[in-house]
Amino acid sequence: MTGFERNRSIFANKDALSESYQPDELEERDEEIADYMDALQPIVDGWEPNNIFLYGNTGVGKTAVTEYLLRMLEADVEAYDDVALSVLTLNCNTLTSSYQVAIAMVNALRDPGDELSATGYPQQTVFTKLYSELEALGGTVLVVLDEIDSIGDRDELLYELPRARANGYLEQTSVGVIGISNDLQFRDQLDPRVQDTLCERELQFPPYEAPELANILASRAKIALTDDACADGVLNLCAALAARDSGSARQALDLLRLAGETAESADAEAIEEHHVEDARHKLNAERVEEGMRELTVHGKLVLLAVVSKEAQQKTPCRGRDVYEEYQRVCDSATTSPLVQRSVNNHLADLRMFGILKATENRSGSRGNYHSYELNVPFRSALEAMGDALPLAETIEQIRKYAKRNNVL
Ligand code: ADP
Ligand code: MG
Numbered sequence: 001m002t003g004f005e006r007n008r009s010i011f012a013n014k015d016a017l018s019e020s021y022q023p024d025e026l027e028e029r030d031e032e033i034a035d036y037m038d039a040l041q042p043i044v045d046g047w048e049p050n051n052i053f054l055y056g057n058t059g060v061g062k063t064a065v066t067e068y069l070l071r072m073l074e075a076d077v078e079a080y081d082d083v084a085l086s087v088l089t090l091n092c093n094t095l096t097s098s099y100q101v102a103i104a105m106v107n108a109l110r111d112p113g114d115e116l117s118a119t120g121y122p123q124q125t126v127f128t129k130l131y132s133e134l135e136a137l138g139g140t141v142l143v144v145l146d147e148i149d150s151i152g153d154r155d156e157l158l159y160e161l162p163r164a165r166a167n168g169y170l171e172q173t174s175v176g177v178i179g180i181s182n183d184l185q186f187r188d189q190l191d192p193r194v195q196d197t198l199c200e201r202e203l204q205f206p207p208y209e210a211p212e213l214a215n216i217l218a219s220r221a222k223i224a225l226t227d228d229a230c231a232d233g234v235l236n237l238c239a240a241l242a243a244r245d246s247g248s249a250r251q252a253l254d255l256l257r258l259a260g261e262t263a264e265s266a267d268a269e270a271i272e273e274h275h276v277e278d279a280r281h282k283l284n285a286e287r288v289e290e291g292m293r294e295l296t297v298h299g300k301l302v303l304l305a306v307v308s309k310e311a312q313q314k315t316p317c318r319g320r321d322v323y324e325e326y327q328r329v330c331d332s333a334t335t336s337p338l339v340q341r342s343v344n345n346h347l348a349d350l351r352m353f354g355i356l357k358a359t360e361n362r363s364g365s366r367g368n369y370h371s372y373e374l375n376v377p378f379r380s381a382l383e384a385m386g387d388a389l390p391l392a393e394t395i396e397q398i399r400k401y402a403k404r405n406n407v408l
Contacts, residue, residue, distance in 0.1 A: 008226065010264045010271065016224035017257040019250075026068055027219055028212040029061055032205055036069055039201040043073065043140055046082055049176025051162045051198050056205030058182045059248025063146055065205075066180065070142065084139025093147040098157035101145065102126045109133040127160055131169040138172040149183035155194050162197040207247020213239035216249050217256055225260065231272045234259070238276055255279050285380035291353035292388050295346075298338050300389055302346040304398075305329050306356060306372055307381050311402035316359060316371035319344055332394045347372060355381070378407050 015021055026033070036054075043049050054062055070087050077083040088108060095101045100118070106129050107115040116129065134141055143161065151157075162177055164170045179198055181187065187199060208216070217235045238259065242252035256271075258279035263271040292300060305326035309315050323340045330337040337343075347370075350356040357375035360368050374381055382402070386395050402408035 007264060009269065010226060010229045010260045011224060012226045012229075013224050014257070014260075016220060017253055017260075022067055023064065023220065025219065026061065026065060027215045028208065029065055029205075032061075032203065033065060033069065035203055036065065039203065040069065040073055043083065043085060043142070043176070044077055044080070046080065048165075048174050049140055049142060051176055051200040052178045052203060053181070053187060053199040053201070054178065054203045054205065055181040055184055055187060057184070057207055057246065057248060059246060059250030060205040060207055061249060062180050062182075062205055066144060066146070066178065070144070085142065086137050086139065087142045087144065089144040089146065091146045092150050095150060097151055097154035099123050099126060099154070101148075101151060102130050102157055105143070106130050106133055109137070123156070127157070128169075131164055134164070134173050134175060135170050140174050140176065142176050142178060144178045144180070146180045147182060148179045149181040149186035153189060153191075155190055158194045158198050159191060162200075208243065208249055208252075209247065210236075210239045210243035213242055213247075213249060213252045217252055220253060221256065224257075225271075229260070229270055231270045233273055234271050234276060237273050241276070241280055251283070254283060258282055281377060281380065284376045285383065287353075288355055288376050288380050288384045289387070291350075291355050292384050294353065295349070297335070297389075298342070299346045299349060300385065301329050301333065301335065302326055302343055303350055303355060303381070304385050304389065304391070304394070306350075306374060307378070307385060308398050308401075310374050310378055310381075311398045311405065311407055313405045313407060315373035317373075318369055318371055319347060322347065322372055329391075329394065333389070333391055351375075378402065382408070 011017075036052075039050050039052050054066070056062055067089075070089075074085060074087060077085050088105065090101065090104055090108060092101055092104075095104055102123070103116050103118055103126055106126065110116075110133065116126070121129075148158070158177070158179065160167075161175060164175055165173075177198060187195065187202075190198070214236055217239055221230060221235060235256070238252050238255040242248055242255060245251060255276060259271050259275040262275045262278045262282075266275070268275065292303070295303065302322065305322050305328075306315065306317075308325050308329065309317050309322065314321070319340070323343050326343055327337045347356065347358070351358050351372075354375055356372050358370040358372050360370055362368050382395065382399065386392075389395070399408065
């Protein structure tokens with residue numbers, strides 16, 4: 001056995017590829033940054049802040065740009081004695097209602113030991129406590145609610161908070177809310193009165209295209225990787241794969257990091273394109289596993305039905321055919337099947353998770369219907385199913401079909 005030895009052949013600073021790293025410079029977002037700065041300008045001018053609603057798919061720089069601009073704003077308003085700015089940032093991804101968000105905000109503003117318990121108050125009481133914490137701060141308070149879409153339709157706080165001053169709850173404090181959403185539909189399902197106030201300024205971040213991702217990767221690679229750690233074409237490949245799939249910088253950076261780890265553990269001198277391909281495969285498998293953890297047992301059985309159709313080379317196939325296969329799968333699991341409408345809902349969820357892909361077909365008089373197929377590699381899906389369902393025999397059977405049909 002040999003001891004530990006530092007390995008710095010690929011990574012110079014791996015932390016620069018981690019989720020929590022805050023880049024000093026942001027690439028390719030000049031226009032969005034200009035609009036964002038414009039929306040924040042009233043704070044610098046000493047007026048009431050705008051409420052801002054920022055949306056875009058995951059990984060398009062919403063959080064990074066917001067953090068970057070607010071750091072800059074906080075530093076720059078130091079120059080003006082009549083501006084007292086506080087920023088309160090909250091990630092709402094585990095909070096599923098206005099109530100929970102309000103409790104979390106109160107607790108972020110209170111000293112440790114003085115926190116509210118998570119339940120047991122009427123909602124309006126929590127809001128009142130929140131107003132008194134905000135009022136104690138005075139000046140301008142920017143409240144950043146990141147991943148706000150997780151509160152769903154329990155959005156009362158988004159109505160109340162921007163109106164707190166007009167409604168007489170606040171005198172010393174002006175509140176501006178920045179709501180950030182990964183879900184493009186969230187805005188449309190908000191109560192129209194909430195839309196009116198919260199979306200005073202709307203900013204949209206589009207997905208990145210391949211050349212943009214290539215620049216983002218290049219500037220990050222300079223910090224994160226050693227010189228010559230990347231073979232030609234590697235950054236472009238990561239950028240192209242991520243652009244084709246999601247347009248997410250996070251996905252592109254994850255690919256590069258994982259490809260680097262793969263190269264490192266293979267003792268390669270540099271990251272090659274095949275390391276990127278391996279990394280993509282691993283990330284896909286992770287995505288399926290992550291999506292699958294969210295699925296109910298029947299969600300998993302519906303997915304297994306599609307996997308089974310794919311093993312027989314019978315995809316894309318209609319919902320009806322998936323349903324028949326699903327009934328067979330339920331049979332082998334000695335579980336009673338759900339009705340077809342519920343299975344259709346599961347198919348819609350699987351699409352949303354990116355595990356399935358659907359194409360719409362027109363069939364004249366009978367209207368349109370969808371055809372489903374896997375949107376992830378067959379092998380990843382089958383492996384994930386093997387871990388998630390106690391159906392060894394059925395899965396072995398599917399594996400055999402797949403081998404016979406050269407799907408595997
Ligand atoms: P979102 O909040 O939209 O899901 P993030 O802001 O978290 O996305 O960005 C995902 C990752 O990509 C982060 O590591 C971030 O630093 C990086 N990133 C996103 N956009 C840029 C950019 N324009 N320039 C440099 N890095 C970026
Ligand atoms: Mg984010």
